[in-house]
Amino acid sequence: MSSDLEVTRSHPVPDPGIPEHVERWADVDPEASRRAERQVAACFGAVPVLALGFVAVYFFMPRTWAVQFAGLHASAQHTWLGLLGGVAVLLVGVGAVQWARLIMGDHEISEERHPAGSNTADREEVLGDVDEGIAQSDLPRRKLIGNTLKIALPALALPALVPLLDMGPWPGPGTRAATIETTIWSVGVHLVTDVTYKRIKATDMVVGELVNAEPENIQDLNNDPAAKASAIAKAAIIIVRMEPSTIKIPQSRKDWQVDGILCYSKICTHVGCPISLWEQQTHHLLCPCHQSTFDLGNSGVVVFGPAARSLPQLPITTDSEGYLVARSGFTVPVGPSYFERDSNHDYQDGDN
Numbered sequence: 124m125s126s127d128l129e130v131t132r133s134h135p136v137p138d139p140g141i142p143e144h145v146e147r148w149a150d151v152d153p154e155a156s157r158r159a160e161r162q163v164a165a166c167f168g169a170v171p172v173l174a175l176g177f178v179a180v181y182f183f184m185p186r187t188w189a190v191q192f193a194g195l196h197a198s199a200q201h202t203w204l205g206l207l208g209g210v211a212v213l214l215v216g217v218g219a220v221q222w223a224r225l226i227m228g229d230h231e232i233s234e235e236r237h238p239a240g241s242n243t244a245d246r247e248e249v250l251g252d253v254d255e256g257i258a259q260s261d262l263p264r265r266k267l268i269g270n271t272l273k274i275a276l277p278a279l280a281l282p283a284l285v286p287l288l289d290m291g292p293w294p295g296p297g298t299r300a301a302t303i304e305t306t307i308w309s310v311g312v313h314l315v316t317d318v319t320y321k322r323i324k325a326t327d328m329v330v331g332e333l334v335n336a337e338p339e340n341i342q343d344l345n346n347d348p349a350a351k352a353s354a355i356a357k358a359a360i361i362i363v364r365m366e367p368s369t370i371k372i373p374q375s376r377k378d379w380q381v382d383g384i385l386c387y388s389k390i391c392t393h394v395g396c397p398i399s400l401w402e403q404q405t406h407h408l409l410c411p412c413h414q415s416t417f418d419l420g421n422s423g424v425v426v427f428g429p430a431a432r433s434l435p436q437l438p439i440t441t442d443s444e445g446y447l448v449a450r451s452g453f454t455v456p457v458g459p460s461y462f463e464r465d466s467n468h469d470y471q472d473g474d475n
């Protein structure tokens with residue numbers, strides 16, 4: 124009785140041993156073996172074709188084409204890119220699984236449990252097992268699989284790399300100057316509200332008021348929604364009116380304002396949220412995203428939060444009828460900072 128108990132304690136589960144080895148069709152039938160090899164090679168061989176199809180769809184399928192399916196409306200190009208890229212990855216997986224199931228060696232191995240730390244002998248044994256695994260993969264003999272796999276895996280880089288072109292042109296100095304560092308503001312462009320699109324008369328603004336506005340020439344882009352969205356993302360502004368005697372106006376910006384009416388970019392210089400939380404009494408403008416706070420009564424300097432530079436100010440004046448117009452474009456790039464940006468012309472607290 125006591126010896127039975129000891130056996131149960133040291134071997135709580137009887138060792139079932141290794142099950143009887145069953146040969147696979149591909150092990151006993153040379154034709155089945157060749158068929159399996161062709162299946163795997165066909166999977167890998169289709170991958171470069173699908174990858175090239177992905178590239179062709181990316182460049183040549185019109186982006187306006189759409190597919191209707193079960194009530195869904197989707198971009199035809201996106202649908203095909205997803206299908207071709209997805210099936211290419213799937214075929215690499217299917218080919219690898221079939222290779223392991225039908226062609227690689229399938230000898231059963233039993234391994235004793237052992238302490239976590241490995242000694243030198245164990246490590247050498249593992250390395251030997253790895254070598255044996257490579258040998259069992261049958262790659263040295265199955266040249267067709269090896270060759271198709273060598274083409275299939277690099278081909279998968281195409282679907283991963285080509286869509287990077289959608290990130291736009293490389294942002295060198297020329298590209299930045301023509302894109303993110305410029306807006307459609309220029310001399311004489313009228314300021315209009317972003318709701319009614321009506322011009323704004325200086326005499327209509329009262330002290331303490333904030334108006335969300337945009338350039339009147341944004342309407343010229345009505346037929347090109349993408350260009351309009353891109354332009355408004357940079358050109359959006361806020362106009363505030365403060366009592367001139369309560370604010371600091373540096374000498375160099377004396378003619379950038381009209382009787383205490385000042386105009387600033389609406390885009391936060393931290394990471395670009397639109398801002399219009401205005402504290403009339405303190406003249407502070409608060410960004411709701413990370414609480415950067417700008418003093419609009421002091422040329423937009425940062426008084427709190429993570430933003431690293433002042434809010435860009437748009438120089439304004441009035442036309443012959445008293446409507447607010449831009450005196451020029453912004454003198455510095457609007458929006459978030461980035462490493463290559465020239466910050467030499469940003470306003471610093473105390474500048475004249």
Ligand code: FES
Pocket residue numbers: 391392393394395396410411412413414415428429430
């Ligand atoms: S985006 Fe304005 S504080 Fe971060």
